[in-house]
Amino acid sequence: MDPIRFETHPDRYRHFKLEVDGPMARLFIKIDEDGGLHDGYELKLNSYDLGVDIELADAILRLRFEHPQVRALSVESGLDRIYCAGANIFMLGTSTHAFKVNFCKYTNETRLGLEDASAASGIRSISAINGVSSGGGYELAMACDEILLSDDGTSAVSFPETPLLGVLPGTGGLTRLVDKRKVRRDLADHFSTLAEGVKGRRALQGGFVDQIAPASKFADAVTARLTELAAESEAAFAHRKGPGVLLDALGAEYSADGAEYRHVSLALDHDSRVAHLTVRGPETLEPTDTAAILARGADFWALRAFRELDDALLQLRFNHPEIGLVLVRVTGDPDAILAVDETLDRLRGDWFVDEVVAYMKRTLKRMDLTAKSFFAIIDEGTAFVGSLFELALAADRSYMLDDPDHPTVLQLSAMNAGVFPMSNGLSRLETRFLGDPAKVEEALAHDGPLDAAEALDAGLVTFAPDDIDWEDEVRIAIEERASLSPDALTGMEANLRFAGPETMETKIFGRLTAWQNWIFQRPNAVGERGALTCYGRPERPRFDFRRT
């Protein structure tokens, strides 16, 4: 299987058409049946695979950076009588378990990205459903702020996963139904077993959609609501104005042994199943005022470095399943990184700076949600400072060398104080010190760098071996980690990383995804006569009806 690449551009979209007109944008889903990432399935009825979702994520991202004046977005179908049929079943049927799980995680992140675009960038979204919207199609609609359904006698929303496929609407579907839309649980139960779904007034009354419109007035209703949403959003987001910032290609050099970016390196050690992920601080003088930052655009270090980091994480997830442990390092001039942090903090409220910070936030969440172990290696020449210290906080453990002859730099900045919340709504420092909240303030109040003993004492690193112990201790920890059951580690990390409050987001990844993963490997779904296997075939599924 060819490696999967995550960069694209509207010029190359095969499945979407994005129209931007002043404060309003319209995204049309028109999936190319023959445009699947792999052979062996056709993307009929606007069903999608990962390649489609990569375009969707790209479109949302470019709206935020390249079209800052956009206040409202409609997600519409470019086909007749079908909105979106969700994830392609034959694609799922021919995918490995690991790919299915990673595919669902990525699509979940894309849908959360749509919600984040509304909350953080004021791009209010409406799903305008003219046709059938089933499974992942309805999940995508629910990720929009509002759903408008054509009341034409055939347009419907539905979750056929359980009745037809023996799996769950696992891309946030069940969670958004009862937690975002707050549909009554018994109505949600009935709906989720009804292959044909609900239409018109019944969909409206149950809370499955927000508005219905007769077919003859549907187009006008979309435009009218889009105009209203744009006007509603204007008050809080009037400062978001063009010119936008064009996102250029990262130009990464990929190889079997990793990837090389401008500010990020990913180097794989296949034998030990360990990756070395290094993020480098800025090497040029970074701009410090809004005009200069905007002029620097996509070359602004903070944006570029985190775009590269994001891509590297996706490479690890999809193209390097055998890698179990990622050793994270930050290098470069600590003062230069801290200077960027100072700029980002001082200029909050500038649309581009805010957008960059929101991007960094999402990338760090991507790391939290990556099913690999991360150790932060704070050894000679590293500079875990400010926003890049979040990488150490996101890691499962950190090792800091305690040796004055081989200096390391660890320092916090204002960017550790809450601008990068985790999925649980807390900062990484707050999550870390749930049992001792005073330590959050202490850490933030500390002026200047901390040496290893101070960092250990402050609870900011896990271990601080001296130069005599360092090599053995780190080596043994790495070897041990790489020897453990990859499944147990995935489950362990998914539980330990998210202490504290749960949110719709953590529920989706923690509860819904975990159940879906379970179901995805049960014979009732993927066995010879499992429902996923039998879909589209003459054989009916045959279940082992014993309840677990």
Place this chain on the structure above:
Amino acid sequence: MDPIRFETHPDRYRHFKLEVDGPMARLFIKIDEDGGLHDGYELKLNSYDLGVDIELADAILRLRFEHPQVRALSVESGLDRIYCAGANIFMLGTSTHAFKVNFCKYTNETRLGLEDASAASGIRSISAINGVSSGGGYELAMACDEILLSDDGTSAVSFPETPLLGVLPGTGGLTRLVDKRKVRRDLADHFSTLAEGVKGRRALQGGFVDQIAPASKFADAVTARLTELAAESEAAFAHRKGPGVLLDALGAEYSADGAEYRHVSLALDHDSRVAHLTVRGPETLEPTDTAAILARGADFWALRAFRELDDALLQLRFNHPEIGLVLVRVTGDPDAILAVDETLDRLRGDWFVDEVVAYMKRTLKRMDLTAKSFFAIIDEGTAFVGSLFELALAADRSYMLDDPDHPTVLQLSAMNAGVFPMSNGLSRLETRFLGDPAKVEEALAHDGPLDAAEALDAGLVTFAPDDIDWEDEVRIAIEERASLSPDALTGMEANLRFAGPETMETKIFGRLTAWQNWIFQRPNAVGERGALTCYGRPERPRFDFRRT
């Protein structure tokens, strides 16, 4: 395999010794190696199987009812140098996936029961660890309010699941570590990969235990802390005084077709995989003052009926895996049920009444957490009123017959207003109306019974077919439900039943359990060379290291 029975009595305990002395109780774990529920494994090193946990649950329950003066409980080992080694690995290795999942759920409920005994009945608990406490042994300790560890150089707490078995400490372990004890996530990560665990000062500093004591002073420290805990609890629970209420045997008549109790019937239809679960209201005049209720004791209808219901739910889970759908009915004199509700509500604050209400709460939670579909069938002669209306609210759907010639009774009482919180901390009405909170007050304010149209309008039932449609509509719904993938239904229900806030409790069942279930069926755990399979054998596990 013989059916599993859940009733026991201290006279028959094989694994525990319970000593009660005034306000203090001591529970000694001394597991009979040959006392396993099944052949094929020995319960060495105080490792447990379901039979052990049934005794533990019984002991906690009897403390609450039979020894109301108890304010503090120690959980200690009756063996030398070993506290508890957790769930028996060979038992797990020889169990079906469904049994493992149900076993873990039951032990989770037992541990939550220990926490509930502290919160609701003032039985503060301390785990006094003198020896090695590993895996489920440490999970049990964490369910106590406090942990005292002997600082003797060998006593330790540990989670060897991930390093040795390739699974998770799934009985609340990972969740309690970071959410109850608020251990820092990186320390929790390290600890959870360390087969030998931590001892003494290190355990104390990391927050893994609350107190350590030298071996020579350990016994005194236990007694001292137990005495302090009892004194602390006394203020709020002084009203809990003897005589206690002895819990007699339920005397159920079990058969292959279900179970018959005094107030509950469980009738199985094997062909359709449907069970009929009927709870009957009181048939005698129930006492209305505290003295008379205490005199009635275990025969008090509310206690007896819910003990029977609890047992019936456990029968369904463990002994009838093929049953997918449970049709729930409530029959009897609605006024008699409402009269009991009035009594329970009026006498809150009386220790025995409170204990009964807490028992009802736990039983209803057991229903919420049972992996079967529940439909409430509100047809002729049924009386879904007050506390028993919670059964309809706990059900996935409800069908109410709308036919004046065949009357049904549906009515709320003060007992629906929050005394039976779900695991998410909300009442079932609050969870139901998350999207429309005003409906909670409306429903509670309604005086008298609601007919089907009123109940439907109030959102209290899902469907209200008239007599012409009733039979077909209900029959089709039942047949459809019974035809769906049992796994998809389990996952769907686990997501739809718990909208709203998450708690440590919902995290345990929703997140930790779901991941453990996933891991429990992965080849890396249960395959030919999986870690669970290889445990205790000369072969080392062989993993497929690809991360999912």
